[in-house]
Amino acid sequence: MCGIIGMVGRGPVNQEIYDSLALLQHRGQDSTGIATAGTDGVFHIHKAKGQVREAFRTRDMRALLGNIGLGHVRYATKGTAENEEEAQPFYVNAPYGIVLVHNGNLTNTRELTQELFHTDRRHLNTTSDTELLVNVLANELQSAISGVELEPDQVFEAVTRVHERVEGSYATIALIAGYGLLAFRDPFGIRPLILGTRKHDDGSYEWVVTSESLVLENGGFEIVRDVLPGEAIFVDLDGHLHTKQCATDPTLVPCSFEYVYLARPDSVMNGISVYEARLRMGDRLADTIAKYTPTGAIDVVMPIPDSSRPAAMQVARKLGIEYREGFYKNRYVGRTFIMPGQAVRKKSVRQKLNAMSSEFKGKNVLLIDDSIVRGTTSKEIIQMARDAGAKSVTFASAAPPVRYPHVYGINMPSRHELVAHGRTIPEIAEELGADYMVYQEVEDLKAAILEGSDVDDLDMSCFDGRYITGTVSDEYLSWVEGSQES
Numbered sequence: 001m002c003g004i005i006g007m008v009g010r011g012p013v014n015q016e017i018y019d020s021l022a023l024l025q026h027r028g029q030d031s032t033g034i035a036t037a038g039t040d041g042v043f044h045i046h047k048a049k050g051q052v053r054e055a056f057r058t059r060d061m062r063a064l065l066g067n068i069g070l071g072h073v074r075y076a077t078k079g080t081a082e083n084e085e086e087a088q089p090f091y092v093n094a095p096y097g098i099v100l101v102h103n104g105n106l107t108n109t110r111e112l113t114q115e116l117f118h119t120d121r122r123h124l125n126t127t128s129d130t131e132l133l134v135n136v137l138a139n140e141l142q143s144a145i146s147g148v149e150l151e152p153d154q155v156f157e158a159v160t161r162v163h164e165r166v167e168g169s170y171a172t173i174a175l176i177a178g179y180g181l182l183a184f185r186d187p188f189g190i191r192p193l194i195l196g197t198r199k200h201d202d203g204s205y206e207w208v209v210t211s212e213s214l215v216l217e218n219g220g221f222e223i224v225r226d227v228l229p230g231e232a233i234f235v236d237l238d239g240h241l242h243t244k245q246c247a248t249d250p251t252l253v254p255c256s257f258e259y260v261y262l263a264r265p266d267s268v269m270n271g272i273s274v275y276e277a278r279l280r281m282g283d284r285l286a287d288t289i290a291k292y293t294p295t296g297a298i299d300v301v302m303p304i305p306d307s308s309r310p311a312a313m314q315v316a317r318k319l320g321i322e323y324r325e326g327f328y329k330n331r332y333v334g335r336t337f338i339m340p341g342q343a344v345r346k347k348s349v350r351q352k353l354n355a356m357s358s359e360f361k362g363k364n365v366l367l368i369d370d371s372i373v374r375g376t377t378s379k380e381i382i383q384m385a386r387d388a389g390a391k392s393v394t395f396a397s398a399a400p401p402v403r404y405p406h407v408y409g410i411n412m413p414s415r416h417e418l419v420a421h422g423r424t425i426p427e428i429a430e431e432l433g434a435d436y437m438v439y440q441e442v443e444d445l446k447a448a449i450l451e452g453s454d455v456d457d458l459d460m461s462c463f464d465g466r467y468i469t470g471t472v473s474d475e476y477l478s479w480v481e482g483s484q485e486s
Helices: 014-023 058-063 109-118 129-144 152-165 213-218 256-262 274-292 309-319 342-352 376-387 425-432 442-450 474-485
Strands: 002-008 031-037 043-049 068-074 090-092 098-106 168-176 180-185 194-199 205-210 222-226 231-236 241-245 300-303 327-329 353-355 364-369 392-397 436-439
Touching: 002 014, 002 098, 002 168, 002 180, 014 031, 014 058, 014 068, 014 213, 043 058, 068 098, 068 168, 068 180, 090 129, 098 129, 109 129, 129 152, 129 168, 152 180, 152 231, 152 241, 180 205, 194 213, 205 213, 213 222, 256 274, 256 442, 274 309, 274 364, 274 392, 274 436, 274 442, 300 309, 309 364, 342 353, 342 376, 353 376, 364 376, 376 392, 376 425, 425 436
Parallel strands: 300 364, 364 392, 392 436
Antiparallel strands: 002 068, 002 205, 031 043, 031 068, 090 098, 098 168, 168 180, 180 231, 194 205, 194 222, 231 241, 327 353
16 A cells, blocks of 8 residues: 655655655655656756655755656555655656556566566565566666657557556656656556546646645646556656556556555545445444444444544444544554554554543443454554443444455455454454454445446455455465465
8 A cells, every 4th residue: 555646746846745745644654755856867866765745855856856746655464664765656767767566566576577587687675576677667668769759559558558567556657757647546446546537727737647636626636537457647747648558458446444544535546535444334333333233232323533433433323322433643653553463563553643531431332444454543543442441332334344464455464363263253252352353344334335336246355265366366465475475
């Protein structure tokens, strides 16, 4: 999970890209980077560890010259969070010079690494799959060149070949020195990418592509549409937009976890409001809670702030139980799910949340969370509720049990780390210390997200074990687990 932004403007774009990355900060806290260029084709790049407000100083911003640029906020799924060399964007100097950012996760990195070394004769400096992707694109762009000037059709031919070689999930934005901005999305549209524009009185356009629609709305851009699965978009230096479908059999199957947890609620993805989807999750979860929880076992409903709040409100409304806010959140601590390492997550929970004893004392409490992955946070929260005086604690998840690794850009690589893997729901309740445990049903989650939309299917692999690219084997999952542990 990362956040990406690309922009072609009429004037300097550095400040708008910075502001956009701040809006996308929830998508990654490990590192950040910006690259800009002008008509001279010279790249200006700054990247560093940490959050946006920590990474850029005034002198860094002044050096980011040009009216075309891209940016990235990262949370590590490949490579390591500690290695600043793996911060994005990545750069290659031929052909033309390319800088690239990527949100997603490639699943055939072993094969690509061998091909790049032995066939393409390209050298890699890191274990990042983004470096693999920029080198594959550069190699295919080199092969597609047939004249002195680079034409949009040649760019699209290169993206077609990238689709043929690369497996997994990838929403990608690249700058090609002296030519323009390229954006493309994997043939399943697993990771989000949306296009926006600003039209000026003189008939000129500015363009932006980014991970979430809230960036467009905040910047005064008109939403054009989502980038289609398999589609490539190329904006030249004059602001002219070129598009082409570059995949042979594209089909939209977006990641369900975007709607459960990753995206901000004020975003719309693939035509689906994240906030409204979370409300519907609460409606359906309420029915399951009523089915499996004894009558009178709940006095109050409380969310685990912030992303579970819409679902919790709907649960309380539908069950006719009082809704209360029992946890106060310290907003200056990062999201625990995307923090590396169990020990860091566990330590940060009590720094992030404080339980107000007046809301818990003597009450049978129903706590609603958006999802339960490793269970580290959930276990600490349940104990906090008990320490604050709760009489009993029922814990409910707006998502189904996460029983399988997620290989498309979310850091859930190892089955043994998942609290639901190999356990029944009563066993999970015992492990976490809850009196009762309730999960959303798989089909209810799918229905809640898709209701009223034109989307037919979702990637729900971490819940049902169905990997929609069709290229994820048990051997691959074992290799990922082993590489994460080594």
